Amino acid sequence: MIFVEIISWIFIFTGALLGIAGGIGIHRFPDFYSRLHAVGITDTMCAGCFIIGLCLQTGFTIASLKLLLIFVFLFFSCPTATHALADTAMLSGLKARLDKEQ
Amino acid sequence: MIFTVATFAILVTISLGLARALMGPTVYDRILAVNMVGTKTVLLIAVFAVLSGRTNMIDIALTYALINLVGVVAVLKFVEQGNFYTDGEDD
Amino acid sequence: MSYTVKHNISLTVLLFALWFGLSGLFDVLMLSLGIASTLLVVYFSYRMDTIDRQKHPARLTLQLLRFWLFLSREVISANIDVVRRIFRPGKNISPQLFQLPMTKKTDLARVIYANSITLTPGTVCVKVNRKAITVHSLSKESADDLRSGRMADAVPEDERDEET
Amino acid sequence: MLDTFIDITLLAFLTITAIAIIKVRDLFVVIMLFSIFSLHSAGLFVVMDAADVAFTEAAVGAGISTVLMLATLALTKDHDEKRPAHKARLPLLVVLITGAALVYGTYDIPSFGDPDAPAQAHVKPYYIEQSMRETGVPNTVTAVLASYRGYDTLGEVTVIFTAGIGVMLLIGGRLTRKRDKEDDR
Structure with missing residues (x-):
């Protein structure tokens, strides 16, 4: 049991670190389009690690099923939201700051 | 113990997102930050529910994850209509 | 048995499983209420004509599972890459905006392809249509990785679906 | 903590x-x-x-x-x-006074989770003990809202439903007309 506990701690801790990394990322990156990628971290792996860690904590119950459902919904809605946002920004003429040496 | 760390980390992330939402500079940065805060709040509620043993509370996080989807569809609809937001930068 | 009937049945089973998973109640009154609401929703979706419009990707199940494994590996490695770029001091990113040819023929495969590009941090699909995908990527490396077509090859597609 | x-x-x-x-x-x-x-x-x-x-x-x-x-x-x-044309001094004053009165009022409220508070003393023990047996609803709050106060909730829902229909008639009509015009073009 202590084994499962430790694994779930590792997952939650990784999720916490990734969340903070994403939070720092949206302040470190210079323009809107690159910030999208920083938010991508918090939407995908950070959320995933948290959910897996919590599932290990609750064990095989209805609660873990609900947690997995949350994960699935986030997994489908987050990229859609990101794409909609990027598309709108592009339509409105917001320029991306690109690398000059390409 | 680990839950304290997790809650603390999520709150830090939310505050970073909130700072971006307030600073801008463009409208899209703000929407992006709001999205992130939304996801983090779902996680915060889930973590708190498991932490306090009141697993019924996970339903709220689930509701919000679903509502998020509805919100995204609403935003998409406006994008499609084209009268959603057409200016470039604000401030 | 026609396609619609089969689809209605699978939808009913799926919805009821969802209801049961969310409520976890066993007594007769609640179960019958759950069945009633499931049937009501199936009837509504039948009336709203959503069932035939969207093809059920049941034939792709095995391929989809393999794809999800591939995708989760990609997502994890992309995450590590972006986190490294966040903490590397100085000039750490080289943003690119480029077009990829659209190799998929059905709407479903196009959506899966574009969504998986967005889902991996470091690349975001900005615009998608029948001919091409416009992608914004954080670095030259991830752009080259997408250009190599690894992601496009991994996306499952059922060629028997009619082209749209 | x-x-x-x-x-x-x-x-x-x-x-x-x-x-x-x-x-x-x-x-x-x-x-x-x-x-x-x-x-x-x-x-x-x-x-x-x-x-x-x-x-x-x-x-x-x-x-x-x-x-x-x-x-x-x-x-x-x-x-x-x-931007508002004038500074809203008077409304600010009213809001401040109301807020101060509300804060003053909180001193008489029993503290959060106090077992001796009036709200915990009268009907609540009855609901907690009997609601599952009488109504069969697992959540006590839901049991109170949907069963013990069923007529009250029905009235509220009717009000909201009517309001919803009103809004749909006002805005929905406008949306359809706009679309028709676009089709004609």
């Missing part, structure tokens, strides 16, 4: 968001900030163990009302709030 910490942090976020809502002129950003505000409130309600209120806040506050406000914004032309 952790509860108190989360409470204080979320309340601080709420204050910051509220100030930002007042400052920002762009209405779209205001709607986005409103949805953050609702989310933080929902989080607060969860920490205070008020699951049903948190449910409503997450669904109505963060979800439906955001969508409705976005829809309103799409129907209107101006996306920027106009």
